[in-house]
Amino acid sequence: MLAILLATIVLHLTDLIILFISTCANAWRTDGVANYDLWYDCTQRNGGYNCRGTNDADWLQAVQALMVLATIFCLISFIFFLCQLFTLVKGGRFFFTAVFQVLASLFVMSGAIIYTVMSPEWKNENDTYGYAFVLAWLAFPLTLISGFIYIVLRKKE
């Protein structure tokens, strides 16, 4: 029992950390030297910075919002889990935790899909995807699995 509980907590914390890094690190796209995207897209030219704003990219703002929301929901679900762990009736399911975790996974999936679909016209020819993008796609199945575990998990003595 304790092993399952610990594993669930570890999985949830891993999800939270991955989501935090993916949202906060400005590294969804890289050209080998510098990292771009999600929050700013600046290149250094002639000693100064030339930044591309998100004015022309509404979809990028949507991705920002979805990633922030996913992180917030994952955090809320973790807090709910800790609350429900002590206050839930014996045999009850972690309903609220599961709902928030599944919502978080849906948000991160939407954000990653939107970025994947729209970024080819936004990025330069030689750019590749950065580690934050990979982490976002990794966070989606992990949070979904975590959410399903909470749906199935029951509180025992």
Place this chain on the structure above:
Amino acid sequence: MLSVLALTSVVLLGIASQITAIVVYTSWERHALVGSDVRLSCSFFSWQWTSPDVTFSWQYRPDGAKEGISIFHYGGGAAYVDNKGPFRDRLEFVGNPSRRDGSILIKNLDFSDNGTFTCDAKNPPDIVGRPSSVRLLVFEKVNLTSQCSFSGICRLGWEEKMRTFPVPVQAGVVTGAIIGVVLGLLILIVAIYYLMRFLVARRVFSLSMSKHGKKGKGKEGSQQKQVLAVTDPVKLKAAASEKKKQESRREKK
């Protein structure tokens, strides 16, 4: 002494002309306004003297096209301009071949003239060389703007209006809107949930009130709290402590 030097230099020149190739020069990029004229310059460097059979050729490749078409040729002392293609009646030869200048003038520019112009010059017998390209960018009226961001980084630039764009959304508006709406909905749902619970509890309370009859209005508050405790298992502990407080109060009375 001097004659020896002159002889050496001529011999060296002769050798060098066998080794180096002709080098064609053009600009890298030219910007021009719609409706204006642009002069595309082309020159070359060659170790040979400028021959009377020198030739200049200009090719035009539109943006996005794979192949280019020939639009100008100078050879045999005569200039031949485009009389069938996109530049007919708009092309003029303004160069001076004897001074190694093969420039052309394009008049009345249009957006469809955006593309790459390639100049190829040959100076017989020096004919081995690479042509050089110049990119032409045609703009509408330009306004000088400066944009200073939050962090104080200012970018001075040209506002290029190639075609009409839709009004861009300010940075962060969409982000804030999505986050605000979703969190607002969440808070709304939670508030409605607790409101429903409260209302259901009140309805149950009014039913139990009619059952128990007149047990004293002083116990209204405690009964309400007791009913809430029954319907909400999460607040068991809190309700239990409340019960104890009220019982102690009643005992004191």
